[in-house]
Amino acid sequence: MSAKQRMVRSAAYLFRERGYSGTGFRDVIAHSGAPRGSIYHHFPGGKVELAVEAMRYAGDFIAAGTESAISEDPRAAMHAFIGWWRQVLLRSGFQAGCPIAAVTIESHEEAPQLAEAAAAAFRRWRETLAAGLVSGGCPPARAATLATLIVSAVEGATILSRAAKNTDALDAIADELESLVASAMTPPDPPEETDED
Template sequence: MRSAAYLFRERGYSGTGFRDVIAHSGAPRGSIYHHFPGGKVQLAVEAMRYAGDFVAAGTESAIKEGDPVAAVHAFIGWWRRVLVKSDFQAGCPIAAVTVESHEEAPQLAQAAAHAFRRWQDALAAGLVAGGCSAERAESLATLIVSSVEGATILCRAARDASALDRVAVELEGVVENALKAEVRRR
């Protein structure tokens, strides 16, 4: 699953085959067919679940620190590291599969929606813990995930992290202001 997620983020869904995943992972050829009898669609669904959980877990760890701005920073920082480490070749595996989802495999879109929802839920939980109302936290979490996904695409196109850095500054400011506004309302 990790290898599939890694390859999807660089090559997309259509550009990644079972042979590629086997070569990248070093797993025996028969094991991929044994563990994923539903074929490439099943592998992609599981890879998106893995990627969704992995990123959400990193965000949730930062939330435990009690600072929602730090959680936002951790979420954005993870994507920045992916971009820079891959020389801007890797992006989001969830987005890569989503844009290639086909009507014959609706479970791909469902898995993508679930992964994005995990990220939004993790961010919203941190914002609520920091003092935001649930409704405001939900809106901010949607803004954060959407902004970071868009900035990631811009960074890959420009082969430069400045778009993500600018989005990070703006999002951290929005979160700080939202938290201050909640305190004033009370």
């Protein structure tokens, strides 16, 4: 892994725990082990450029894990998405959350590219989940709505879980979302036979 890739990954990791404002170049250098001068070489646009790259990395990483689960069962994609955040919470002792959400909350008008990068990551997650639902027989419009609901519910439940220091909120939404998704993917009943048949 190159020094640039290590720095991007470290920034995403640190944003999960410290947020955008709480993460500086020094923190990223220390966490990644990259040479000090290399951060200015790879990110001449400064911290905003690094944050955009980190959000793209986090968005792609989570979408890839979700996509790989679709081949098993479209519902597995939803469980993979929820399971990832459960893992993040448990492994960090409930200190880490979503790096995309962390940066979004602190986005400033002078750096609109942060909001754009966050929107792109969230959109990728929704599209990935929707594609999985459609492959399982869910109508496209319904799949898009459900995918938005899944991402929104998981992001909110992750915050609640961090505050409560348990995964009760994530577990609760997983059960509810499973029911919704199952009903959306249930094939319609066959038409009733008539005397003419």
